Amino acid sequence: MPHTVYFFGTCLIDTLFPRAGLAAMQLLRRAGVRVIFPQGQTCCGQPAYNSGYRDEARAVARAQLDAFPADLPVVVPSASCAGMLRVQYPLLFADTADAARADAFAARVVELSDYLVRVLDVRLTDLGPPIRVAVHNSCSARRELGVADATMDLLGRLARVELVEPERAAECCGFGGAFSVKQPEISAAMAADKARAILATGAAVLVGQDCGCLMNLGGTLGRLGGGPLVRHLAEFIWERTHRDD
Amino acid sequence: MTTEFRLAIGAALGQDRVRGNIRRAMDGLVTKRREAFPDPQERESLRDEGAAIRAEAVARLPELLEELERTCTGNGIQVHWAETGADANQIVLGILRAAGANAILKGKSMVSEEMGLNEFLQGQGIEALETDLGEIIIQLAHEAPSHIIAPAIHKDRAEVAALFRKHFPDQPPAQQIEELTALARTVMRERFRGMTAGLSGVNFAVAETGTLCLVENEGNGRLCTTLPDVHIAVMGIEKVVARLDQVPTLLTLLTRSATGQPITTYVNMISGPRRAGEKDGPTAVHLILLDNGRSRIHADPELSATLRCIRCAACMNHCPVYARLGGHAYGTVYPGPIGSILEPQLQGLAERGEMADASSLCGACAEVCPVRIPIPRLLNRLRYEAVSTRAASPTLGHGSRRLAVQSGIWRLWSWVCAHPRAYRALTRLLGLLRRLQPTRLPPWTDTREAPRLAPESLHRQARAAGFPDRA
Known part of the structure; x- marks a missing residue:
């Protein structure tokens, strides 16, 4: 049975990490899924929403409701944005004219690793050398959506990858979107502790489902120097399983 | 903007011994709770x-x-x-x-x-x-x-x-x-x-x-x-x-x-x-x-969930922000996650609204709250109340933290992201001008490398790779 899905790329991936988004779409396509990328998509609206600017967030969110009209799953390569679309949209649109539309849209949203594992049950052929990988499950993946297990399951399908989680794995990396700008000192302290825990794993690559966390941790590790490569899970898996023909 | 709270945060982060003491004690309490x-x-x-x-x-x-x-x-x-x-x-x-x-x-x-x-x-x-x-x-x-x-x-x-x-x-x-x-x-x-x-x-x-x-x-x-x-x-x-x-x-x-x-x-x-x-x-x-001030909190159907609290402190024991700051930096009777929803309501958003910003919304507090207070949700709500232009709200100091410049920026951002053509034009421009991107973007780059803008957005790459635009 052929699958057709929408892909919501997220604004962060769109502007800073498009390779992660493209890798995710290629993974889906290789698994036999027809992937639609609506050019009308922009941002989920979370930055304004978490800063208290709900009217501004709602205007942006409404544009996303418009951009994904058909009754198809919306696959999102970020647990944070998926959480916004799936969990927060119904709250954001409650008691508005778009409430029913937002509820229906929210129910179609799936985080990428969750989709690859639960819906597609993908098989991955690991072509890379043995490697130790540190996984950072985002707070949204772990707590808001509960998809951290799916991410671990997915990465576990790579035969030659040894997965490790840093000490205090469940603790936030300190990104928090606007938090990292409004409370930069606390954010930096949290990121520094997380970066040290990642370094202590001795992993060659840091992998996660959220580019916000990875941007925060990659930036911090980069400043410390000598840390692991930082990869979005889609890009990491694509690189490990893709054969250039 | 250097507020009293920000100064206290800076001071608290410099106190390694205090932070070590707090973390050790928190670890003990977290373990005991888990085992209980x-x-x-x-x-x-x-x-x-x-x-x-x-x-x-x-x-x-x-x-x-x-x-x-x-x-x-x-x-x-x-x-x-x-x-x-x-x-x-x-x-x-x-x-x-x-x-x-x-x-x-x-x-x-x-x-x-x-x-x-x-x-x-x-x-x-x-x-x-x-x-x-x-x-x-x-x-x-x-x-x-x-x-x-x-x-x-x-x-x-x-x-x-x-x-x-x-x-x-x-x-x-x-x-x-x-x-x-x-x-x-x-x-x-x-x-x-x-x-x-x-x-x-x-x-x-x-x-x-x-x-x-x-x-x-x-x-x-x-x-x-x-x-x-x-x-x-x-x-x-x-x-x-x-x-x-x-x-x-x-x-x-x-x-x-x-x-x-x-x-x-x-x-x-x-x-x-x-x-x-x-x-x-x-x-x-x-x-x-x-x-x-509790009657005032009670008057709001959503924020009144704050009053469910039984003061167990599990939220602060599990809070990564409290772990870094300790209780004193908050400068309030109630610190940590519960303090960050309670104090802005008791004392007003003008006085304590900043506490609601001191959270990455990681959700560790709500995960352990014995009476399921949706703390991140209420923090988000208080951030809204702080900048809201709504005429009536029982929350003390609502609208008091709205700044003209900030709200102007969000309105502009909102307009761009609500108009896909404008958004695509802007991201295209950013990609073309990426060499002009400053390497220093404080406060982000005070402790981190700056991420680099991509030359081609995912929108453009998806189209180039043949991914259809509609069903």
């Missing part, structure tokens, strides 16, 4: 029950408080209502003056901190003697509690030993925890003698029976409520529960969430003063019900 709930299913169903009991109490608050007043009065407890902390202080003072007391023994009470009671009494020439070990320590150090159940959590054993050496030079020097506790006990026992008045907080007040429930581990609380002639209990109005049969659920949630104990060493159920023929107990019991 070995069965996740039982834990989750208990949390459901706890949330329902507390939600019921909050929903029925006015009628339950009236019932509590009736049943307490029937039990011989004298009930007083206080609108503000200052009112409550005056009530305490009146009771103490009438009893001829020039000192009062205090069991642990965060509401008394909210009232600023110790300072107030001191100004009236009345000595307030803390009896909880943690409270004794910080009273000696002239500090405020840095945690709602472990007020001296920021101090290590060596600091406490030094403090005791300084204040109790006549006592044999103590180093080990047991010795320090024994020393405090020796000193405190003497103080209990001949005291006329004692004060306590209240963990739960049962409307149905007029019973005040108090948990503690040191026995000092029971001494405060039974030894003196007069017992004054102070509570926030939200601590009422409907029925006695709801207390066991809340008790087990409270003690397991707070310290990982199946039950505290002492559980006190106070149902009135000494009755004829009884050999001990106070001859008068007073209950002071403090509002101090």
Whole structure:
């Protein structure tokens, strides 16, 4: 049975990490899924929403409701944005004219690793050398959506990858979107502790489902120097399983 | 913008010893809590029950408080209502003056901190003697509690030993925890003698029976409520529960969430003063019900969930921000996640709205809250209230943190992201001009490398790779 899905790329991936988004779409396509990328998509609206600017967030969110009209799953390569679309949209649109539309849209949203594992049950052929990988499950993946297990399951399908989680794995990396700008000192302290825990794993690559966390941790590790490569899970898996023909 | 809070944050982050002390203690509390709930299913169903009991109490608050007043009065407890902390202080003072007391023994009470009671009494020439070990320590150090159940959590054993050496030079020097506790006990026992008045907080007040429930581990609380002639209990109005049969659920949630104990060493159920023929107990019991802004919180159907709180402190024990800052940096009576939703509402968003920003919304607090307060959701709501232009809202200081520049930026951002063509044009432009991207973007780049703009957006790459635009 052929699958057709929408892909919501997220604004962060769109502007800073498009390779992660493209890798995710290629993974889906290789698994036999027809992937639609609506050019009308922009941002989920979370930055304004978490800063208290709900009217501004709602205007942006409404544009996303418009951009994904058909009754198809919306696959999102970020647990944070998926959480916004799936969990927060119904709250954001409650008691508005778009409430029913937002509820229906929210129910179609799936985080990428969750989709690859639960819906597609993908098989991955690991072509890379043995490697130790540190996984950072985002707070949204772990707590808001509960998809951290799916991410671990997915990465576990790579035969030659040894997965490790840093000490205090469940603790936030300190990104928090606007938090990292409004409370930069606390954010930096949290990121520094997380970066040290990642370094202590001795992993060659840091992998996660959220580019916000990875941007925060990659930036911090980069400043410390000598840390692991930082990869979005889609890009990491694509690189490990893709054969250039 | 360097506010007082930001300065306090900077100072707190520089205190490695304090941070180490707090983290060690938090780790212990987190582990104990985890071990106290070995069965996740039982834990989750208990949390459901706890949330329902507390939600019921909050929903029925006015009628339950009236019932509590009736049943307490029937039990011989004298009930007083206080609108503000200052009112409550005056009530305490009146009771103490009438009893001829020039000192009062205090069991642990965060509401008394909210009232600023110790300072107030001191100004009236009345000595307030803390009896909880943690409270004794910080009273000696002239500090405020840095945690709602472990007020001296920021101090290590060596600091406490030094403090005791300084204040109790006549006592044999103590180093080990047991010795320090024994020393405090020796000193405190003497103080209990001949005291006329004692004060306590209240963990739960049962409307149905007029019973005040108090948990503690040191026995000092029971001494405060039974030894003196007069017992004054102070509570926030939200601590009422409907029925006695709801207390066991809340008790087990409270003690397991707070310290990982199946039950505290002492559980006190106070149902009135000494009755004829009884050999001990106070001859008068007073209950002071403090509002101090809680009615205002109650008026908002969503934010009123704040009032479910049973003060277990699990949220702060699991909070990554509290772990870095400790309690003092917040500069409020209630720190951590619960403080960050409660204080902006009690004191107003203009005064304390910044606390709601000091969260990455990671959700660790809501995951452990025994009464399922959706703390991240309420933080988000308070951020909205802080910048909202809505005409009416019960939240104090709503709209007070709206800045013209900031709201202008969000409006512009919103317009761009609500217009896909404009968004694509802008991202295209950013890609083309990426070489002009500054390498320094404070505060981000103060501690991190800056991410680099991609030359081609995913929108363009998806189209180039043949991914269709529509179904």
